Amino acid sequence: MATSTSTLKRTRRNLPAAERREALIDCAQSLFFSKGYEATTIADIIARAEVSKGGFYHHFSAKEDLLEAVVARMTAAIIEQSRDVLANPGLDALERLNRFLHRTSDWKVDNARRLASVSRALLAQENTLLFQRILAAVTQTIQPLLLGIVKEGVEEGVFDVADPNLAAEVLVSLSHARREVIHDAIVMAEAGDVASGVRRIETRMKAETATIERLLGVASGSLVLVPKGAVRKMLAALAAAR
Amino acid sequence: MATSTSTLKRTRRNLPAAERREALIDCAQSLFFSKGYEATTIADIIARAEVSKGGFYHHFSAKEDLLEAVVARMTAAIIEQSRDVLANPGLDALERLNRFLHRTSDWKVDNARRLASVSRALLAQENTLLFQRILAAVTQTIQPLLLGIVKEGVEEGVFDVADPNLAAEVLVSLSHARREVIHDAIVMAEAGDVASGVRRIETRMKAETATIERLLGVASGSLVLVPKGAVRKMLAALAAAR
DNA sequence: CTATAAACCGACCGACGGTCGGTCTGCAAT
DNA sequence: ATTGCAGACCGACCGTCGGTCGGTTTATAG
Incomplete structure (x- = not known):
């Protein structure tokens, strides 16, 4: 049967x-x-x-x-592409820092659409946990990297910092806080108002640049957080695809 | 029946x-x-x-x-005692900032034991959620307050800051990151090693002070994050009560 | 063809957050 | 004193969900 x-x-x-x-x-x-x-x-x-x-x-x-697997996969790319920052031995710390920052923003330009949807999802109220996990994972990779750069910069005399650890901490927390602004700008761009979005981000970046320059004790203008035109390019891609 | x-x-x-x-x-x-x-x-x-x-x-x-009720009750005291920071009209922004910071550390000295147990509990792995909620609630109260002080300082010409919002953000995130260091020091003090604990906190505070002074563009030495002797007093109370 | 391991199935379980019809208590109006 | 009422409180019950387990199917090596 x-x-x-x-x-x-x-x-x-x-x-x-x-x-x-x-x-x-x-x-x-x-x-x-x-x-x-x-x-x-x-x-x-x-x-x-x-x-x-x-x-x-x-x-x-x-x-x-x-959950851990999801977080691991999401952060893997970031972690991977960050790892070879140490691979440019000829450059001084400031140059290395700039490169590092640019690579991040290059990625954002290339993956604007994905960034937009991820950003939307993670900033939602019900996703605090997932967001927190990702932040923690990213921090754990990025902070030691930045710490290394800062320390090197201090040794080279390029940076003037009392406590490299603290400086690295601040750098990371600034980059995290930035997401909110970026998200705002994305919303604006997706609504068609690229100009407002660009203004929003660039205002923020200008202030952050000044802050970090002071923090690291470098001359004003020596730090370039994000390449010229990158913000507009990213937001324009979003506006075009809506 | x-x-x-x-x-x-x-x-x-x-x-x-x-x-x-x-x-x-x-x-x-x-x-x-x-x-x-x-x-x-x-x-x-x-x-x-x-x-x-x-x-x-x-x-x-x-x-x-x-959970919300627990968070609300825990943060009520902090929020309440912060509210009257605006009540000192005669002082300039720098002085107000110092007062504000001191009140916080005074509270820590007075409630050392409670702070120790709360700190232990909240930094535990399984309490991320509760901790996050409390941080959010505190931030929501403290940040506008600090923003007000910074803005006033800029108007008065006491502070030199490009973006008061960003400055307030950094101030808050520094104070949050501090908890980890404080927790370390508490552990040391409770183990009987007050000296190490004091050293740990004061090193951190010194670096933070310098950072914030740069951030706000004030003269070195004009900011006093924590009153002299407060750290030792707090940790000694813990060592005595063990 | 057979043996073995790995992939996969789905009925089942216990725990947990939440509901609901009702009971009990204190108090105010009569 | 009695009664009426609001709201504090009870605990059996429910649906859902994460997780388990004994077993079946598939792929592969010998």
């Missing part, structure tokens, strides 16, 4: 673990973004990924584990 | 709503501190408070509501 296996899903496909994992992370990320981590159910995720409960728990030990 | 009320709790006492609420918040806070918000169950709370499920939900609409 018919066993309990009679109505088995015929769509079952064994995937290599890495692929399944990736697929699950995809679904989870998209759901986390739209509903938030807490409000997203394992049932939601496995429904979208077309995997059973057991299948899910074969790849992840807990919901928390999945 | 015996109705369903036969085994009613004889210890039931109707309290005024405010008192019950307070009692529940007490229990919740203590449990949140020791186990974290997520790990604390409504069942835990009502068991300790000796109140039924229904009784609890008569006073709070949800667990989240209780």
